[in-house]
Amino acid sequence: MTRLSHYLLPTEREAPADAEAVSHKLMVRAGLVRQVGAGLWTWLPAGWRVHQKIVAIIREEMDAIGGQELLMPLLQPADAWRRTGRYGVDELFKLRDRKEAEMVLAMTHEEAVTTHAAGMIRSYRDLPQTVYQFQVKERDEARPRAGVLRTREFVMKDSYSFDRDAQGLDLSYDRHAEAYAKIFDRCGIVWYRALADVGLMYGRESGEYMAPCAAGENDVVIGPNGYVANLEVASADAVRVELPPALPEPEAVSTPDTDTIESLAAFLTLPAAALTKAFPVVKQLADGSEELVLILLRGDHRVNDVKLRRFFGSPFRQATAAEIADRIGPPGYLGPVGMRDPGVRVVLDAAIVAAPGGYVAGANRADTHLRGVQAGRDFTYELADLREVTAADTIGGEPIRIEPAIEVGNIFKLDDYYSAKLGANYLDANGVSRPVFMGSYGIGPARVAAAAVEQFADTAGISWPRAIAPFDVHLVSLGKPGSPERELADDLYERLAGLRLDVIYDDRDAGAGEKFADAELLGCPLRVTVSRRGLAAGELEVQRRRGAEMTTVPIDGAAEAVAALWRTLP
């Protein structure tokens, strides 16, 4: 019998002073987690029950698509990480053993699993395979934050698929996508699958599973017809803008002390969208060479770094003041026409040419801008979608939303990136050696829990989806030990447990208010109250946590009635 009088559930009336996120405050207050250090958390018994319920759901769905559970070590030799090029990653914890051998604490397990694949998979007959584990990951985060949302150590479900070729990988990837949809639906959270950046090191395709919530660190763009994309990669139609007519040729305008878009717009009494913003960057190529590029955007738009990096296919940095002065013009008055070095490459954001008319651009001379500038006629350019979507944009004429969200899972097509580097090859039916095609798929159970807290909390506390609540029923007994209502509660506990419900039984010698407040804080889907009052009336009070609706059930057959009600809950 799980009695609250003997259960380690240290609830707090007040949240930690330094907590900001709702999930951080409530998970601490409800006695689910306690902090050990920055980004390092202990899961207390009730919190661990939530975590393990999420794990159980994931395990069932991974098994359902043929996943095979295994366990790989957290502590690993550095060698494989050097070979995949990931040893230099800042977030990777590095250490030495007593023999001074270089070791790492794994942040994921591609190196280990691919090394195993290289040793165990020989023939096309050995493929496909999918393995998975629940294992701790270690990341030396620059800034852990928001309770268990962003930590340095956390359990991840990571799975890895091995296929003969890209088509096989596509199937494994799709099967994971189906499993993930079931997992997040079963966990009862609101989620989106978003288009995502694959990063520089990765292959073809990836998806991010995003749970919208206020504490989210990512922004997702949600449009019509199921369009959902991470803001990093999202595209949309910019707000239309009325432009001044194009002039036969650019015309210089004196614009003293207008080196910001705001001041220039005010000076010319034009909307910011009728101006152009010049953003000089330096593309950094793998061979160490660099190239100065001028990015041109509408005045009301911002550069999206991820899009620009993808466009270049390489990292970039902002140009230095010296580089700008030498080859373009004075800061605040940059533009594509009349650059000191006319050979500087100009890349135009697609939103600029979407509207006809003449733009204003810097003249590359102090205190001077040009009016009536037309791309193509006045300068040569390349076109690319490089701007960050704004909430005012539309898609197909429909409005969009931008919501903060937390990434609870992701799926990647790695192709042969790791297998090629670590020699994971097999012989095909013709005896030809080929690299294994891999996929990598993660879910963070802690983030699923935190997202559920964020999404459903109210002023009284947490409101768990029933599938991942620490307990199904919070049984509250009022009255003194030894009283008839206590005896009834004891009996009810056994009956509910007999119906395979998980019950937490508040048998403490405490006031009703305290017990109710703790029950609402902990957030189990049903609260059942046994009291003298109810006993006299022959009924029990049942409160649904979500919405706080009260009902009563007759004492006779109460357990069955509670179980039936529980099955109807979200």
Add this chain to the structure above:
RNA sequence: CGGGGAGUGGCGCAGUCUGGUAGCGCACCCGGCUGGGGGCCGGGCGGUCGCAGGUUCAAAUCCUGUCUCCCCGACCA
């Protein structure tokens, strides 16, 4: 990594400017009352004031160094 803030009993805080016996609320322990929204009365326990060094007759308080934690941003294979 840049900026800002904070370390005083389990939690939340005051005291630091202006050096002089370490306090408050909650929690906790004991006794009693109460028993449907964190109730009441009485009596208690608990703190090397993050750490180290210095100044001083005397340091939570002043000085130096250091560690840790939080928030915003950058970053986030």
